[in-house]
Amino acid sequence: MKRFLTAALFFVLLIAAWHWVYVRRIWSPVLVPSPESVARYLWETVRDGSLWSSTVVTMKRLLAGYFIGLLAGVPLGFLTARIRALRDTLGVLALGLQGLPSVCWVPLALLWFGQTEGAMLFVVVMGTLWSVILATETGVRNVNPIYIRAARTMGSTGVHTWVHVMLPASLPFIVSGMKQGWAFAWRSLMAAEIYVTILTGFGLGHLLHYGRELNAMEQVVAIMLVIVLIGLLADKILFSPFERFLHRRWGTEK
């Protein structure tokens, strides 16, 4: 409760300071809109449903690409960890491409797929995949061999060992890879949406882009707020349960 109050007080003060800056006209209102105008924009777009529909468009792209990246990345990470030839090929490729800022995929995606959902999906998958492969590979290679031996004496072989020993044993690494993959996917999708208009869906990035085109600063700030909120929510919903489980079981909480 006390922590909540501290946080609440902090944000109230932050908004108050913003309001004060606006009232004192330190910068032009075109550059620094009032908190009220941002709130009004949010209220209106929530009411007419446009904010919600843009959020849905963006989240659909993000989640679809993210889960494809995850479903491909974890098994590929396992394979690169276990097969030397793959580690020397796919592993090196993953390391290289993970270093590539994911927005760099946007021009290639546009040339390959045109202004389509396919391009968006591709960018998100590329943002996710390499981090997940690398984290899974590291996780699997760090599994204590004694777990595997113990499992073998208890009658675990092949796929069972992978699913019930290697996977949970490397979970701490995989979860951090999932978080990194999520962060990369989210950034690359925003870059793609700001950069490219796609007629099949008008996402948050597009709203941000048109806010700039229309010089509507309250729209720009409001959408940025929404994007921040989605990031926080994703962390709480997608990753916190995993992390709580890891902390409790492994005893890593401070």
Next chain:
Amino acid sequence: MTLATELSAPPSARLAIDKVSKWFETARGRVQALDEVSLQVAEGEFVCLVGPSGCGKSTLLNMIAGLEMPGRGSVVAAGQPVRGPSRERMMMFQESALFPWLDAFGNVMFGLKRKPGLSDRERKEVAEYYLKLVGLEKFMHANIHELSGGMKQRVALARALAPNPRVLLMDEPFAALDAMTREQLYGDLQRIWTQRHVTIVFVTHNVREAVCLGDRVMLFSPHPGRIREEFRITLTRPRDINSVEVAGYATRITRALKDYMEHGAGI
């Protein structure tokens, strides 16, 4: 299969190790770990393997477990040549090797879930039985990191016993524990062994521990690993590691060990 037959002690197994040799490839070339080691273990016998590091005693244990294969010679358990790991021969390691992503109960259930012919309910009851047997009924759902070193090894013992093996292989299971905890576990292990009467092969470098626990103590010498001498321990059970009789045996074995170390490879 009923719960009663599942919990009753199975016929323990005879082990026959015949002229087993083993080599390892290392950075310094080929190293011989074992040289024509032969050992017979009777049903329900408790045999301790002692010797300095590098004498191949753990390697021999791994071969009985089926985790490694002999380079030459044969390992036969209950009349069957050992070709790989089996629930009939369970292993306990120096580090507990418990899975941190499962709680104590989940760890004991791991091997049971792989065992066919049991209902989920029976598996649960078997797991509870063994956690009680090692005195951890209050810690069934404790996370592994919350347990002390001694408690971890108790869970590991319950986990190894749960699939009802005919042979229990123990690789320095108490080496990392403090003396007090170790003494408790000596008592518990003797009690459980008397109750279950499973065949046990126990590797240690602690001579007193070997005398306290074993029916027989096999003394190994290193480079390459060979069995040098066999000591039959005829003391009554339960034995106390601090007793004069245990100390007497231990002194004899330690002296023999020193002789081999000093006159070493020449013999």
